[in-house]
Structure formats: structure tokens, C-alpha cells
Amino acid sequence: MALYLAETPGIPPAETVDGSVETRTPRRAVSSYLLIAPAVVWMTLFLVIPMAMIVYVSFWTQTTFKIEPILTLDSWETFFSSGTYVNSLWTTLRIWLIVLTATFVFGYPTALFVGLFVKNKTLQTTLLVLCVIPFWTSFLIRVLAWRPMLGKEGAINILLLKAGIVHQPIEALLFTDLSVVIGMTQIYVVFMVGPIAFMLGRIDPNILEAARDLGANFWQILRKIIFPLSLPGVVVGAMFVSVMVLGEFATSAALSGRKVNLLGNIIVTQVGSLKWALASVVGVILTIIMGLVIAGLLRIVDLKQEL
Amino acid sequence: MSEEPVLRLDGLTKRFGNRVALSGVTFSVERSEYVGLFGPSGAGKTTLLRAIAGFDVPDAGRIYLAGRDITHKPAHERGIGFVFQNFALFPHLSVMDNVAFGLRNGIKRMPEPEVRSHALEVIELVGLKGLEDRGIGQISGGQKQRVALARTLVIRPRLVLLDEPLGALDANLRLRMRAELRRIREQLQIPFLHVTGNETEALAMGDRLIVLDQGRIGQLGTPEEVYNRPASANVARFLNRYNVFDGVLQNGSFASAYGHFPYGMRVAGQKPAYAIRYDRVIAKEKDAVSHGPVVRANYIASEYLGAAIVHFFQTNDLKVVEVEHHLSNGPPETFAEGCTYDLTWKPDDGIVFG
Numbered sequence: 316m317a318l319y320l321a322e323t324p325g326i327p328p329a330e331t332v333d334g335s336v337e338t339r340t341p342r343r344a345v346s347s348y349l350l351i352a353p354a355v356v357w358m359t360l361f362l363v364i365p366m367a368m369i370v371y372v373s374f375w376t377q378t379t380f381k382i383e384p385i386l387t388l389d390s391w392e393t394f395f396s397s398g399t400y401v402n403s404l405w406t407t408l409r410i411w412l413i414v415l416t417a418t419f420v421f422g423y424p425t426a427l428f429v430g431l432f433v434k435n436k437t438l439q440t441t442l443l444v445l446c447v448i449p450f451w452t453s454f455l456i457r458v459l460a461w462r463p464m465l466g467k468e469g470a471i472n473i474l475l476l477k478a479g480i481v482h483q484p485i486e487a488l489l490f491t492d493l494s495v496v497i498g499m500t501q502i503y504v505v506f507m508v509g510p511i512a513f514m515l516g517r518i519d520p521n522i523l524e525a526a527r528d529l530g531a532n533f534w535q536i537l538r539k540i541i542f543p544l545s546l547p548g549v550v551v552g553a554m555f556v557s558v559m560v561l562g563e564f565a566t567s568a569a570l571s572g573r574k575v576n577l578l579g580n581i582i583v584t585q586v587g588s589l590k591w592a593l594a595s596v597v598g599v600i601l602t603i604i605m606g607l608v609i610a611g612l613l614r615i616v617d618l619k620q621e622l
Numbered sequence: 623m624s625e626e627p628v629l630r631l632d633g634l635t636k637r638f639g640n641r642v643a644l645s646g647v648t649f650s651v652e653r654s655e656y657v658g659l660f661g662p663s664g665a666g667k668t669t670l671l672r673a674i675a676g677f678d679v680p681d682a683g684r685i686y687l688a689g690r691d692i693t694h695k696p697a698h699e700r701g702i703g704f705v706f707q708n709f710a711l712f713p714h715l716s717v718m719d720n721v722a723f724g725l726r727n728g729i730k731r732m733p734e735p736e737v738r739s740h741a742l743e744v745i746e747l748v749g750l751k752g753l754e755d756r757g758i759g760q761i762s763g764g765q766k767q768r769v770a771l772a773r774t775l776v777i778r779p780r781l782v783l784l785d786e787p788l789g790a791l792d793a794n795l796r797l798r799m800r801a802e803l804r805r806i807r808e809q810l811q812i813p814f815l816h817v818t819g820n821e822t823e824a825l826a827m828g829d830r831l832i833v834l835d836q837g838r839i840g841q842l843g844t845p846e847e848v849y850n851r852p853a854s855a856n857v858a859r860f861l862n863r864y865n866v867f868d869g870v871l872q873n874g875s876f877a878s879a880y881g882h883f884p885y886g887m888r889v890a891g892q893k894p895a896y897a898i899r900y901d902r903v904i905a906k907e908k909d910a911v912s913h914g915p916v917v918r919a920n921y922i923a924s925e926y927l928g929a930a931i932v933h934f935f936q937t938n939d940l941k942v943v944e945v946e947h948h949l950s951n952g953p954p955e956t957f958a959e960g961c962t963y964d965l966t967w968k969p970d971d972g973i974v975f976g
Binding site: 519521522524525526527528529530531532535536539540543544 | 677723774
């Protein structure tokens with residue numbers, strides 16, 4: 316109370332003693348608005364206005380070297396009438412689903428091992444840090460390092476040939492959907508492992524022992540206890556991976572030899588040739604997809620309650 | 623009579639590094655028996671219970687369930703119930719689904735309609751009828767305790783292990799649950815092995831009491847036997863009802879730092895000590911005692927317990943001696959703080975170890 320009084324000289328102290336209960340609520344509301352104000356200003360300036368701008372620009376009239384604020388549906392029609400663009404929409408969704416599944420398939424067992432089977436806290440942290448270390452190298456180097464691994468004369472093919480498993484080098488490894496999926500999974504799997512391992516680490520070991528004591532075997536415990544309790548982690552991990560994969564362009568450009576065109580790649584190309592209107596159309600579509608994906612994931616669990 | 627006991631432990635031993643947690647623990651639990659397992663913290667109670675349940679593997683010794691060796695059988699195949707101190711309920715499941723878990727996932731799985739009726743029956747037995755659709759976050763501590771019990775009982779275990787089951791409850795609830803536990807056990811006729819670090823609970827609960835002392839069995843007997851004739855000075859200490867004095871045994875007499883103590887009973891074969899129950903000690907004016915054991919001590923304070931009052935005295939070498947006076951034996955005496963009194967007792971009440 317003393318602080319409030321000192322900072323609000325307009326109110327005589329005698330009144331606030333009696334009226335403190337009534338005056339407190341509105342004034343606390345004012346101070347909490349003040350707390351959130353910087354964030355609101357920041358988000359409005361750099362998120363809300365730019366997004367509104369992109370939506371607006373997607374309806375502008377584009378000529379070869381000029382863009383004018385005359386409203387038209389031309390750019391939207393161009394996008395949906397072009398096989399290349401619509402295909403890139405499906406490719407983006409396909410790659411996203413495959414990478415999301417792959418990060419889950421590889422990430423969940425890893426998280427299970429780190430979060431539940433490793434009892435030593437120090438070792439647990441060490442293993443999690445090991446998962447993150449590849450992330451510290453530059454994105455470009457990490458992506459490009461896959462080329463000598465997956466190429467026709469790359470490490471994997473050499474090993475397979477030497478071992479006599481194949482007689483012809485496998486060409487499908489590089490510059491295909493597969494190489495893009497491998498590259499993205501390797502980069503983003505850590506975002507799946509982290510949140511899941513965190514949720515698993517919070518499970519009381521007694522709960523698992525209780526389930527065992529009641530006669531449940533490992534698979535039953537995994538399905539009925541461990542997985543449901545780790546679901547918020549899976550959802551958070553899926554959100555991270557989804558947002559990053561849907562907006563991807565660098566991995567696909569470097570590892571597909573420009574054969575795999577994601578929505579992100581289209582934006583890069585269009586912006587490069589100053590086609591702002593079409594780039595905005597793709598941007599709006601991408602944002603809508605991300606919004607739908609996040610909304611869908613949030614329906615699976617109530618994160619507010621779980622975290 | 624020749625029937626196999628439900629549980630038989632034979633020389634159970636467990637080490638954690640250099641520390642011996644259990645050493646040659648041997649006892650058995652008969653059908654339909656309430657056994658209390660009592661000892662101070664670190665005595666190995668929980669270690670013993672976890673070995674029986676199958677969560678930890680003993681380093682040596684055997685565990686037999688109804689005559690069958692289960693020492694290396696995995697926990698989920700043992701059919702032994704375990705009630706955790708923190709209840710360890712499944713937080714994402716309702717009361718009903720918690721109780722039904724063992725029926726739906728056990729080795730002998732039950733068809734779904736039967737699961738519900740079985741679970742409801744046990745939910746009613748523990749007095750939770752009407753709460754079956756509640757979430758675990760929506761019930762009280764006492765109710766959680768009942769869910770934990772119901773979840774274990776529903777699988778019809780051959781033995782129920784309870785690890786300090788009342789430790790997380792407040793005193794009032796603890797008393798009610800004690801009666802409840804006994805009622806439920808008698809109704810089901812399943813043996814209970816109840817671990818507790820609380821001496822009052824231990825004496826109140828068991829048909830039989832096992833006292834653990836540093837990983838070994840310190841005493842095994844009825845609560846009355848343990849209370850009246852502790853088998854060692856340590857057991858007497860754990861009971862928190864005895865003043866225990868150190869000393870030496872010379873020519874059939876116990877010599878303490880306060881003089882010679884005559885005694886009524888001797889328990890042979892250990893480090894010498896002398897024990898006298900709190901409620902057997904009488905405080906008299908200085909120099910009023912002409913014969914029998916005497917300890918001279920200063921009065922410090924009293925503690926009112928309702929039906930009794932405990933007076934604390936302190937000797938010159940700072941040993942605290944407790945004197946308990948039951949108020950049914952008349953109003954309590956008043957002592958002057960800091961004044962010296964002579965504490966004495968009937969020689970027959972003294973127990974000598976050694």
C-alpha cells in the first residue's frame with residue numbers, strides 16, 4: 316500500500332485507508348496493463364501491422380517492375396491456377412507430415428531413454444546437451460555436410476558398396492524428397508526430444524512402479540501411463556517442428572538440387588524477382604496453414620492445464 | 623497347521639555400495655494377519671518392502687510367496703499389492719480408471735462389463751461411492767489414500783504392502799484411517815504388511831510387530847510383548863517409552879553413572895544397558911529415597927498430553943530423563959523449575975540388557 320500511496324499523490328491518504336479495498340482493483344488493473352504495454356506495442360509494430368500489410372499487399376496490382384495499391388485478385392488467381400504453385404503447396408504439406416512423423420519416431424524413443432531410463436541427473440543433462448550440440452554449428456554447414464554423406468560417391472554409398480550390400484551406388488539418396496527429409500529430421504528432431512524428455516522427467520517413478528505392481532507390463536505402461544503423461548511434450552515438440560518445417564526453404568534448396576519446391580522456396584524466388592504481391596499471397600497461405608496446424612495441435616491437450 | 627505361510631523371507635540381504643541396508647532378514651507372514659513393520663528412518667523398512675514387491679532385487683536370500691520362490695520374479699507377475707506413501711495415483715485418470723487399471727492391464731485381464739462392477743464394489747468397500755468419475759486433482763488427501771488402497775485391493779493381491787500409508791495424512795484423518803484399514807483387512811482376509819516409523823501407529827495396528835534395527839530384525843512379537851519386554855536397548859529406544867541408561871554389568875548388578883540399579887528382568891547377550899518405562903518413574907524430594915535405584919536430576923519442563931503429563935528432568939551430565947504421570951492416577955505433582963529431585967522406580971520394573 317505504501318508504494319501506491321507514494322506514487323499517487325492525487326489521493327489523500329485518509330481516504331485510501333477506508334477505500335483501499337475499492338480502489339485497489341482498478342489500480343492493480345492499470346499497473347498490469349502497464350506491465351503488458353511494451354509487449355503489446357512491440358507485437359503491434361512488428362507483428363500485427365506487418366501481417367496486415369502482407370494480407371493487404373497480396374491484393375495489390377503487380378506489373379513486371381512495379382507494384383501499385385490498386386486492389387485486385389490477380390495474384391491469388393495466378394497462385395491457384397498454376398500447377399507449379401499448387402504442387403508446391405502439396406509438397407510442403409507432404410514433407411511437413413513426413414518430417415513430423417520422422418522426428419516423432421526418432422525423437423520419442425530418444426526422449427524416453429534420456430528422460431526416463433537415465434536415472435542420473437548429470438548424465439541426463441549431458442545427453443540432452445549432446446542432442447543440442449549439432450545445432451550450434453552453422454545451418455549452412457550442417458545442411459551442406461549431408462552432400463558428401465548422401466551423394467552418389469558419398470560416404471554411405473562407399474560403405475554399402477564396400478560391404479557388398481549394393482553393387483550400384485544408390486542415387487536416390489541425394490537431390491530427392493528423401494534427402495530433404497533426412498536433412499530436416501536431423502536438424503529438427505532435437506525440438507521434439509527436448510519437450511518430451513522434459514515431460515517424461517516429471518513423471519513420479521512411484522507411478523510407474525505402481526502400474527507394474529498392478530500387473531501391467533512395459534508396453535501397457537508405455538501406452539496407458541507414460542505416453543498420455545508425455546502428450547503435452549509431444550504437442551509442444553510438434554508445434555516447434557511444424558512451424559520450422561512449414562517455413563523451411565534452405566534445406567530443400569541445398570539438398571534437393573531445387574527439385575523440391577516448398578512454399579518457402581517460392582517466397583524466396585518471388586521476392587528475389589521483386590514480385591511482392593505473389594510472395595505475399597504465398598506468405599498469407601503459409602500463415603493460415605501454420606495457424607490451422609497450431610490450432611489443431613492445441614485441441615489435443617489443454618497446455619494451460621498441463622504445464 | 624502345516625499350511626505354508628503367505629510370505630516367507632529367508633536371510634534377505636541388500637547392500638547399497640558399502641552400506642548394508644538389510645542383513646539376513648528372516649520372518650514369515652501368515653494368512654489373514656496384520657503385521658506392523660517398525661523402525662527408525664534408515665532401518666531398511668522401505669528397502670525390505672521394495673524387495674518383497676519386486677522393485678529391487680536382493681543381493682542374497684530368498685522370498686517365498688505361498689511356498690513358491692519369487693525372488694527373481696518381475697514385479698508385475700507377483701500379485702502383491704503395494705500402497706505408496708505418496709499414493710502414486712495416475713494423475714490423468716479418473717477415480718474409476720485408477721481403480722480399474724489393474725483389471726484392464728493385469729496378467730489375467732477381465733472383460734469390460736465385469737471390470738466396472740468389480741471396481742465399483744471395491745470403491746464402495748473403501749467408502750468412495752459416488753466419486754468414481756472425479757479426477758485425481760478433485761479429491762482430498764484422505765480420499766486419495768482410499769483410491770490407492772482400492773486400486774491395490776481390486777486385483778485381489780495375496781498380500782498387501784503398505785509403505786507409511788498414513789504418513790501424508792493429518793492426525794485426525796490418521797486415526798480414522800487406522801480403524802478403516804483394520805476393518806477392510808478383516809473383511810477381505812488378506813494379510814497386510816504395514817510399514818511405519820511411528821511407534822504409536824506400530825503398537826496400535828499390528829497383530830504382530832517386526833522391529834527393524836539397522837537392517838536386522840531387532841524383535842518380532844505381539845505389540846504387547848514388544849512394548850513390555852523389548853528385546854534390546856535399541857528397540858526400547860525406538861519405542862520412545864523408555865529411559866535407557868548406559869553402564870556395565872558387574873556380578874549380577876547394573877552399574878550406571880548414577881549408581882547401582884537393581885532390576886527385575888534381564889535380556890541376555892548384547893551391549894549392557896538399562897531401561898525403565900517413563901510411566902514407572904516417580905519423582906521425589908531430594909534425599910527422600912532411602913533404597914532402590916536413584917537418579918538425581920533437575921526439573922526442566924512439563925508437557926501436557928491430555929490423559930497424561932510428561933515431566934522432563936535433566937541430570938548433571940545433561941541426560942534427559944522423562945517421567946510420565948497418568949492423570950487417572952490422580953492430579954499431577956508440581957515441580958519447581960531448576961530444583962533438584964530424586965527419581966526412582968520399583969526395581970522389578972527395570973529391564974537390563976547384556
